[in-house]
Amino acid sequence: xxxxxxxxxRSSSRCHLLVGTSGYSYTEWVDxxxxxxxxxxxxxxxxxxxxxxxxxxxxxxxxxxxxxAVERQRQQVSSQFVFAAxxxxxxxxxxxxxxxxxxxxxxxxxxxxLMQSGQLMAVLIQLPPTFNRSxxxxxxxxxLLDALAGLPLAIEFRHRSWVHERxxxxxxxxxxxxxxxxxxxxxGLYPALDVVTNPDLFYVxxxxxxxKGWRSGNMHQQFDYHYADDELHEWVEKxxxxxxxHAHRGVLFFNxxxxxxxxxxxxxxxxxxxxxxxxxx
Amino acid sequence: MSERSIIHLNVADFAVAVExxxxxxxxxxxxxxxxxxxxxxxxxxxxxEAYQSGVRKNMxxxxxxRYCRGAVVLPPHPDRYERAMARLLKLAxxxxxxxxxxxxxxxxxVDTTGTGRLFGPPPDVAWRIRKAIRADLGFDPIWSVATxxxxxxxxxxxxxxxGEYIVDAGEEAMFLAPLPVDLxxxxxxxxxxxxxxxxxxxxxxxxxxxxxxxxVMFGKRSQYIYEAVRGxxxxxxxxxxxxxPVLRADHTFGNDTNDVASVCAVLYRxxxxxxxxxxxxxxxxxxxxxxxxxxxxxxxxxxxRVYPATAHDNGLFAAxxxxxxxxxxxxxxxxxxxxxxxxxxxxxxxxELFADTESRRQRHDGLMVALDAIRHRFGFGAxxxxxxxSASPI
Numbered sequence: 001x002x003x004x005x006x007x008x009x010r011s012s013s014r015c016h017l018l019v020g021t022s023g024y025s026y027t028e029w030v031d032x033x034x035x036x037x038x039x040x041x042x043x044x045x046x047x048x049x050x051x052x053x054x055x056x057x058x059x060x061x062x063x064x065x066x067x068x069a070v071e072r073q074r075q076q077v078s079s080q081f082v083f084a085a086x087x088x089x090x091x092x093x094x095x096x097x098x099x100x101x102x103x104x105x106x107x108x109x110x111x112x113x114l115m116q117s118g119q120l121m122a123v124l125i126q127l128p129p130t131f132n133r134s135x136x137x138x139x140x141x142x143x144l145l146d147a148l149a150g151l152p153l154a155i156e157f158r159h160r161s162w163v164h165e166r167x168x169x170x171x172x173x174x175x176x177x178x179x180x181x182x183x184x185x186x187x188g189l190y191p192a193l194d195v196v197t198n199p200d201l202f203y204v205x206x207x208x209x210x211x212k213g214w215r216s217g218n219m220h221q222q223f224d225y226h227y228a229d230d231e232l233h234e235w236v237e238k239x240x241x242x243x244x245x246h247a248h249r250g251v252l253f254f255n256x257x258x259x260x261x262x263x264x265x266x267x268x269x270x271x272x273x274x275x276x277x278x279x280x281x
Numbered sequence: 282m283s284e285r286s287i288i289h290l291n292v293a294d295f296a297v298a299v300e301x302x303x304x305x306x307x308x309x310x311x312x313x314x315x316x317x318x319x320x321x322x323x324x325x326x327x328x329x330e331a332y333q334s335g336v337r338k339n340m341x342x343x344x345x346x347r348y349c350r351g352a353v354v355l356p357p358h359p360d361r362y363e364r365a366m367a368r369l370l371k372l373a374x375x376x377x378x379x380x381x382x383x384x385x386x387x388x389x390x391v392d393t394t395g396t397g398r399l400f401g402p403p404p405d406v407a408w409r410i411r412k413a414i415r416a417d418l419g420f421d422p423i424w425s426v427a428t429x430x431x432x433x434x435x436x437x438x439x440x441x442x443x444g445e446y447i448v449d450a451g452e453e454a455m456f457l458a459p460l461p462v463d464l465x466x467x468x469x470x471x472x473x474x475x476x477x478x479x480x481x482x483x484x485x486x487x488x489x490x491x492x493x494x495x496x497v498m499f500g501k502r503s504q505y506i507y508e509a510v511r512g513x514x515x516x517x518x519x520x521x522x523x524x525x526p527v528l529r530a531d532h533t534f535g536n537d538t539n540d541v542a543s544v545c546a547v548l549y550r551x552x553x554x555x556x557x558x559x560x561x562x563x564x565x566x567x568x569x570x571x572x573x574x575x576x577x578x579x580x581x582x583x584x585x586r587v588y589p590a591t592a593h594d595n596g597l598f599a600a601x602x603x604x605x606x607x608x609x610x611x612x613x614x615x616x617x618x619x620x621x622x623x624x625x626x627x628x629x630x631x632x633e634l635f636a637d638t639e640s641r642r643q644r645h646d647g648l649m650v651a652l653d654a655i656r657h658r659f660g661f662g663a664x665x666x667x668x669x670x671s672a673s674p675i
Contacts, residue, residue, distance in 0.1 A: 031398075
């Protein structure tokens with residue numbers, strides 16, 4: 001199951017693919033050799049932009065984005081560089097039933113500089129593992145999507161109950177991207193799907209397959225994984241290529257940031273996509 | 282120096298937050314912490330609702346209640362606030378060996394420099410500590426991440442009463458520039474007045490000035506102000522473990538008092554407790570401190586050098602009396618006394634020069650040994666000197 005939006009698949013070479021990492025500001029990437037020694041964190045984005053054309057801003061999950069700071073960040077990169085930004089936790093994980101609409105407005109204002117410059121590829125709505133498909137959660141999600149309408153939205157579910165045809169249909173109707181995930185094969189986790197619900201964008205996140213550390217509660221164990229070539233090959237052949245036929249653009253992010261494995265895997269993935277003719281230099 | 286990463290956690294209106302954990306009925310009501318019974322009581326702390334009504338710290342309670350008529354007034358409980366701070370510290374401890382507790386007011390600095398490999402990015406650490414505090418104590422602390430303590434502290438002030446702020450490395454001056462100068466820690470009232478005289482109200486306006494220009498206005502203070510408005514602060518995070526051990530003995534009066542004899546009797550008993558502790562450790566102190574908490578919530582802290590270092594009850598009491606004279610400057614009744622000693626050292630080995638002094642010292646030593654032996658076997662209250670009889674029972 002890939003394309004749900006077009007009857008006739010398009011040529012995959014027409015799909016513009018971008019590969020990057022989830023976040024870029026990790027001091028351990030200096031030790032890993034991705035950044036030169038003694039790189040201050042203020043210089044990391046401009047150095048990162050020499051290797052990749054896209055990044056996923058994950059600090060916006062912790063902190064409501066502020067337009068001035070986002071604009072300063074935008075000015076560190078070229079106008080071709082694009083961003084995906086995580087939605088703030090007060091809208092997904094720590095929802096205040098009375099104040100969240102105000103937070104949705106604040107978020108929209110915060111990412112406005114990226115929207116105005118055309119550099120906002122997606123807003124990532126990552127929902128918690130406990131967010132199941134209950135009536136109240138469905139209602140909140142519908143209201144949230146309404147409140148954020150106009151932004152390029154992508155949803156990452158982490159509870160299996162959302163694997164449902166009606167969910168895909170509704171996302172398709174709203175032109176909201178369903179995020180594909182690669183994660184350990186553990187019971188209860190959202191499966192790796194190749195469903196494209198938005199002809200404008202497909203979005204894949206590679207979290208790593210560290211089954212042992214996944215539920216450790218320690219980010220460093222959870223995302224400590226290095227993808228082998230055959231694992232990346234399998235993704236390219238079985239999922240990315242078919243998905244590319246059903247969307248104009250696709251973004252792939254590596255979240256296995258520990259010990260600089262994310263940028264290494266992202267660079268390797270780019271090479272594999274080039275070999276396959278899915279990505280040009 | 283390599284780039285640092287400092288988390289600042291701030292439980293807004295800490296005293297009120299603690300009282301609200303103790304009594305959940307206070308959660309949706311304005312609360313003022315002030316000693317109700319005290320004459321000319323002043324506000325010690327207040328909730329956000331009371332603050333919005335115009336109540337401020339140190340405001341006379343009568344006026345505060347006129348501003349906020351529905352407020353619940355509670356007396357200060359310093360012991361509760363201390364226990365809550367100890368709990369906060371315990372929850373933050375797993376994430377860094379460098380944690381600084383500035384005072385018992387809900388502020389913690391956590392230095393996470395170089396811990397990324399173990400615990401992940403600093404914002405994630407800050408969020409996890411906050412989550413643990415919420416789950417354990419029910420507080421919702423403000424948190425910030427910055428490259429130094431000064432900027433981290435300003436960041437929590439900016440988002441108060443709730444929220445979070447991450448100031449990226451290299452953005453310190455830009456972050457501070459639009460903010461009012463009175464948000465910058467360390468600027469004193471005289472500094473602010475002088476800045477107002479020059480119509481400088483924003484930090485960025487001061488940051489334009491060179492060190493020489495600031496020197497003309499502030500003299501010796503110019504270097505600090507020059508650095509502070511640019512977000513430069515090299516001060517380290519002082520850890521609890523790096524500090525010298527401090528021995529403490531406390532007494533809370535059942536009825537607040539300003540009776541000199543009662544206060545002195547209690548002070549002697551505290552000196553005895555500290556002395557017994559010192560002797561048990563085979564140590565002596567070179568500094569004594571006294572904390573006096575008054576009925577109206579105000580606190581006075583004074584300290585004095587003890588020379589030669591001593592662990593004798595009489596020597597400690599004599600030094601404590603001197604400190605009390607400096608600390609007890611108000612006519613308000615005293616609620617709580619704390620005697621502290623630090624700068625611990627091995628007892629002086631040198632003998633007295635004159636024989637009669639030496640023999641008196643030996644007699645005192647013998648008495649101390651006897652008292653300690655009795656107390657060790659039968660408890661501290663088993664024997665007491667006459668001068669402590671007027672003190673309330675331990």
